Amino acid sequence: MRGTMPDSSAFANFAFPQKYTHVNAVMIITRFLGHVGRYFQLLGTAIARPEKATMYYRETMRQMNDIGVGSLVIVVLIAVFIGAVTAVQFAYQLQDSFVPRYYIGYIVRDTTIIELAPTITCLVLAGKVGSNLAAELGGMRQKEHIDAMEIMGVNTASYLIMPKIIGALIMVPMLVAIAAFVSVLGGYIATVPVGLISHAEYELGVRSAFIPYNITLMFIKAFVFAFILTSVPCYQGYYVKGGSIELGKASTNAVVFSDILILLFDYLIAVVFT
Amino acid sequence: MIRTEELIKAFGDTTVLKGITTEFYPGKTNLIIGRSGAGKTVLLKLLVGLHQPTSGKVWYDDNDFFSLNKKAVRAIRMQVGMLFQASALFDSMTVEQNVRFPLDMFTNFTAKEKAMRVDSCLERVSLSGANAKYPSETSGGMQKRVGIARAIVLEPRYLFCDEPNSGLDPKTSIVIDELIRDITVENNITTVINTHDMNSVMEIGDNIILLYQGEIAWRGNKDQVLESDNEFLQNFIFASPFLQRLRQQALANGGE
Numbered sequence: 408m409r410g411t412m413p414d415s416s417a418f419a420n421f422a423f424p425q426k427y428t429h430v431n432a433v434m435i436i437t438r439f440l441g442h443v444g445r446y447f448q449l450l451g452t453a454i455a456r457p458e459k460a461t462m463y464y465r466e467t468m469r470q471m472n473d474i475g476v477g478s479l480v481i482v483v484l485i486a487v488f489i490g491a492v493t494a495v496q497f498a499y500q501l502q503d504s505f506v507p508r509y510y511i512g513y514i515v516r517d518t519t520i521i522e523l524a525p526t527i528t529c530l531v532l533a534g535k536v537g538s539n540l541a542a543e544l545g546g547m548r549q550k551e552h553i554d555a556m557e558i559m560g561v562n563t564a565s566y567l568i569m570p571k572i573i574g575a576l577i578m579v580p581m582l583v584a585i586a587a588f589v590s591v592l593g594g595y596i597a598t599v600p601v602g603l604i605s606h607a608e609y610e611l612g613v614r615s616a617f618i619p620y621n622i623t624l625m626f627i628k629a630f631v632f633a634f635i636l637t638s639v640p641c642y643q644g645y646y647v648k649g650g651s652i653e654l655g656k657a658s659t660n661a662v663v664f665s666d667i668l669i670l671l672f673d674y675l676i677a678v679v680f681t
Numbered sequence: 682m683i684r685t686e687e688l689i690k691a692f693g694d695t696t697v698l699k700g701i702t703t704e705f706y707p708g709k710t711n712l713i714i715g716r717s718g719a720g721k722t723v724l725l726k727l728l729v730g731l732h733q734p735t736s737g738k739v740w741y742d743d744n745d746f747f748s749l750n751k752k753a754v755r756a757i758r759m760q761v762g763m764l765f766q767a768s769a770l771f772d773s774m775t776v777e778q779n780v781r782f783p784l785d786m787f788t789n790f791t792a793k794e795k796a797m798r799v800d801s802c803l804e805r806v807s808l809s810g811a812n813a814k815y816p817s818e819t820s821g822g823m824q825k826r827v828g829i830a831r832a833i834v835l836e837p838r839y840l841f842c843d844e845p846n847s848g849l850d851p852k853t854s855i856v857i858d859e860l861i862r863d864i865t866v867e868n869n870i871t872t873v874i875n876t877h878d879m880n881s882v883m884e885i886g887d888n889i890i891l892l893y894q895g896e897i898a899w900r901g902n903k904d905q906v907l908e909s910d911n912e913f914l915q916n917f918i919f920a921s922p923f924l925q926r927l928r929q930q931a932l933a934n935g936g937e
Contacts, residue, residue, distance in 0.1 A: 551765050552769055557758075559758065559835075560787065
């Protein structure tokens with residue numbers, strides 16, 4: 408009947424019909440595959456001969472500065488605390504045990520190099536850089552800047568995305584290397600001056616049983632994560648439709664999907680390479 | 682010359698353009714007019730390739746635009762300039778950098794040659810000295826003129842203007858219209874303007890098509906507007922009672 412609200416108790420035992428859940432699942436999978444296809448299509452278009460090498464070079468330098476230099480402070484800050492917390496907590500766990508205390512240095516070194524430096528750094532960068540890239544490209548799409556460039560004859564996928572990916576592929580591994588070094592330093596600062604461990608013990612731990620392959624593993628992760636944390640947000644931003652709410656959603660999606668993919672590939676790399 | 686052939690564009694179940702066949706001539710200001718939602722912007726975006734047609738063709742001289750390969754499309758686009766409704770100036774660049782962008786991207790000019798070309802374009806749109814300003818520091822009319830300067834810096838053969846007068850006062854609109862017309866005639870450009878500004882229609886309408894619900898309801902030029910008895914055209918151009926009275930008076934005075 409028009410104008411009357413249905414009784415809320417009528418929905419108390421409501422269950423979504425089975426046939427509709429199937430339809431929903433198919434729709435979700437179709438949409439997901441559509442996004443995957445369009446993502447690779449965009450990357451395919453982005454890999455092209457630059458119209459003007461100097462313009463791409465200049466843009467790449469700008470991105471390296473924004474992504475690398477612009478993120479240095481936050482990366483160092485987080486790395487210090489990661490190292491410090493790892494060291495302090497491991498020291499706490501070693502209390503009243505027979506494990507030698509120099510293991511603190513050893514554990515801090517290996518956990519940061521293999522896992523914490525690349526993964527945490529890139530998760531943080533996915534938040535900082537990823538949301539920024541999605542917002543930048545999304546804003547350009549909404550203000551018709553991308554259309555304007557397309558009409559000029561610019562391959563916008565290439566000009567706007569490739570410099571960002573290349574910039575990240577160069578700078579993120581450097582940031583990760585710095586983060587690993589600073590984390591080990593953070594572990595030292597948190598334990599040695601307060602007497603949890605001596606300088607000699609920490610140094611012994613850091614130097615003992617070092618496996619150079621772990622550094623390779625760290626850089627493999629850094630490269631893969633760098634690609635994810637730029638390409639996914641660029642995809643999200645490039646295809647934004649609508650207004651500021653959609654732009655905000657794209658920015659959020661960029662971070663969420665980048666983080667999920669980083670963690671997924673972290674696992675896959677661990678399985679494949681170790 | 683640009684020619685469209687049975688151009689149809691549908692978005693889902695909604696057909697926005699229903700078989701547009703028309704021609705846009707060089708050295709003339711070609712106007713696409715019509716009420717909001719008539720399909721003007723969709724037609725303009727089809728002409729520049731920002732939309733793909735559902736069916737039909739767009740010809741740039743003898744080139745079927747939508748059957749060209751990417752390289753050929755890019756070659757045509759380098760001969761295209763476009764003025765956007767909201768100007769679409771890159772807001773993190775100065776006026777000079779905006780106008781210079783196509784030169785940086787597509788030419789091997791020296792810095793001095795680029796500077797000369799930019800200055801001459803800015804002078805052409807009466808913006809000499811505004812080089813260092815950012816778009817946010819300029820008025821709407823100035824932004825339109827910067828947009829025109831950027832559109833003509835590569836000396837295009839085709840110029841597209843999407844609502845060049847929107848958001849401008851009548852006086853500034855006239856300045857923009859005159860500027861576009863002068864540039865069109867001087868350089869023998871095929872200019873296509875999408876507008877619902879009545880002054881533009883009456884002042885610079887060398888070749889006009891009126892779109893109504895996705896179809897061409899009338900075609901002609903500014904001299905034929907007053908005397909045409911096309912119902913759609915009269916309802917659109919002389920929409921208010923005041924303008925209708927003006928039209929009656931003008932007709933009574935022999936079109937003066």
